[in-house]
Amino acid sequence: MGVNVPALRSHNAALVLDLLRTAGESGISRLELAERTGLTPQAVSKITARLRAEGLAAEAGHRASTGGKPRTVLRLEPSAAYAVGVHLDRDELTALLTDLAGTVLEVRRRPVDLGAGAGPVLDAVTEEVRALLGTAPTGGSDAVAPGRSRTVPAGGRVLGVGVAMPGPLDHRAGVPGRVTGFPEWAGHPVRDELAARLGLPVVLDKDTNAAALGLALRPAAPGSFAYVHLGTGLGAGLVLGGAPLRGDRTGAGELGHQTVRLDGEPCGCGGRGCLEALCLAAVARGELGEAARILGTGAANLVRLLDIDQVLLGGRVVLAAPEVFAEGVREVLTGLGLTAPVGLATGRDGVAEGAAWLTLAPVFGK
Amino acid sequence: MGVNVPALRSHNAALVLDLLRTAGESGISRLELAERTGLTPQAVSKITARLRAEGLAAEAGHRASTGGKPRTVLRLEPSAAYAVGVHLDRDELTALLTDLAGTVLEVRRRPVDLGAGAGPVLDAVTEEVRALLGTAPTGGSDAVAPGRSRTVPAGGRVLGVGVAMPGPLDHRAGVPGRVTGFPEWAGHPVRDELAARLGLPVVLDKDTNAAALGLALRPAAPGSFAYVHLGTGLGAGLVLGGAPLRGDRTGAGELGHQTVRLDGEPCGCGGRGCLEALCLAAVARGELGEAARILGTGAANLVRLLDIDQVLLGGRVVLAAPEVFAEGVREVLTGLGLTAPVGLATGRDGVAEGAAWLTLAPVFGK
DNA sequence: CCACTTAAGCAACGCTGTTGCCAAAGTGCA
DNA sequence: TGCACTTTGGCAACAGCGTTGCTTAAGTGG
Incomplete structure (x- = not known):
């Protein structure tokens, strides 16, 4: 696909954000970012200024001087956004909340039986995700809006829910295939149904792909x-x-x-x-x-x-x-x-x- | 790596050029290019104007009208550049000349023995490539400059020479590894030596990778x-x-x-x-x-x-x-x-x- | 012949990263 | 303490990208 100026902008922003992420707690300076990206220091200054304005990055102290003005260290702002990860295994459901840096904030686990069919299992997923987001119905009501949360700090943006389950499945369509032993899941629109229930974007993938992605990052x-x-x-x-x-x-x-x-x-x-x-x-x-x-x-x-x-x-x-x-x-x-x-x-x-x-x-x- | 404006420009130019290439003889219209790239028609017009000015693309007739001004068809200009491909097999050397569209213009073949060592075999490669480029020494002189050619039309730019041989080898360094049965090739700087001899860029890769690349394109x-x-x-x-x-x-x-x-x-x-x-x-x-x-x-x-x-x-x-x-x-x-x-x-x-x-x-x- | 449709260029524009310059903020020696 | 020097990083001007709004070119069809 062709690349236009806005696409260029978001590409570079994502690139810088990724370098901030991998730098972790210790952070990274503007000049180091410039070296790693191949962009000019001035371009990096502009990009990081935008990221700071959006709350995704922040300054965090200074490096020791090497004879001149010391470099300012930048780091990712982990609390800028949150995500939920769900592992739907054959007999167990694990759901956890992470911040933007991928740090796990809370884990919930319960036994499930995939063989019980999509309906009850997706009920359980919905409950656990809502509990993580602090939007669980406290009095039997489902009407609590996401965002008003206990676990996720106020104003914290929840990017979405990632769901991993045994294959085969269609990652793009978000639909499981013929899971060995659990034929009734085949073709069930898991992603769209969960997205509708939770009001959040949902991504579905194979358990092994999800694990590999986590390791790769x-x-x-x-x-x-x-x-x-x-x-x-x-x-x-x-x-x-x-x-x-x-x-x-x-x-x-x-x-x-x-x-x-x-x-x-x-x-x-x-x-x-x-x-x-x-x-x-x-x-x-x-x-x-x-x-x-x-x-x-x-x-x-x-x-x-x-x-x-x-x-x-x-x-x-x-x-x-x-x-x-x-x-x-x-x-x-x-x-x-x-x-x-x-x-x-x-x-x-x-x-x-x-x-x-x-x-x-x-x-x-x- | 970061993307700046010139990088964006060459990316889009390459993308359009690739669509022109895959469209082949029948060509492709500006609006079709715009749809396929996701760029606006005006951007495609600018890009194709540059490509035409560089001689890489040309107009080639019109499509039938669909009720308005008929679309102008663009196509790749295959004679804008040329390339040489060399297959160095265990017992045979194949060298051929192609134009920018990958169309084979001439093939030369001769028996070789990889076991004879890098020196004599690279002599043979050099000879065949020079013959293809019309820069073969006619009176024993090696001093004929590339570009003054018989086979390659005048002004034809030769992009370089691709060399494929049995693995293992290091594609990036352009150096063979321990080819089974031919230990003396290991570590010989095949790419750099050929590049120096021919005065052209040389790329070295495994035979299977080269074949797969040709099929992929x-x-x-x-x-x-x-x-x-x-x-x-x-x-x-x-x-x-x-x-x-x-x-x-x-x-x-x-x-x-x-x-x-x-x-x-x-x-x-x-x-x-x-x-x-x-x-x-x-x-x-x-x-x-x-x-x-x-x-x-x-x-x-x-x-x-x-x-x-x-x-x-x-x-x-x-x-x-x-x-x-x-x-x-x-x-x-x-x-x-x-x-x-x-x-x-x-x-x-x-x-x-x-x-x-x-x-x-x-x-x-x- | 003329209304209509479609293609494609011209001109102005917003925005990108780049360049040239300068202020800020340190070090280190006299 | 003062000053020369080094390095960081922002400000302003700029070139060049694709985009937008509009106009012109070049067909069809009643």
């Missing part, structure tokens, strides 16, 4: 990595060149049904020797080391095929024995001469945090 | 596809979202050493059950159908993992029995319920044509 994250999630299923979130890879049908990252044993055991997907089936079978037998080795083979395939910088492991099964899996995968990679480091993704709220980033990311041009 | 190419190349080795060029995926180490597309038979036959790479070894063994046994089925499994893994729209097969082995491979791969995909169509990449010069695109693509913002 951490300061100093590698440009390309794979988030490998082993829970009730096996999937991956792929980040290439800093951006999550979704594919046209939001189908990218389907790691579970990679054939790794030609003519192996038949899988429910119609294939044979699928990575997920082999790996979960080993887990079921209690052979976690073997499961890790199988997972490592899948990870090695990823590293080789996509030339990625890092592998991050997560998901309930991995988090139950993190070092077993990390070490097992690491061994396979090093055994093949691959140098990509293997790490562990952060705790159990990683997907919900990533879901919040679904609505925060556009502010930073991501 | 065809009009109406799918946004995401895999070019799967089966020749002396097995590799892939991955195009995601219209752009080739190289990875930070130009290592992406390493399809040959995907493990598809866990604990299978050991491979020279240190792994076991690698796709390339299995596939080439089947070819060696004369079992092309089985080779196609194995290749299909690898392709299916690609389609599932990356959610791509199409698989294109190429390479010497495939082209020797194109329908056997296409049908074999197609069967595997449909058997798994995957709808991505399987096609065949064009003839034997596909890699060299793609190599020429390495230098043409930046003109079109690609």
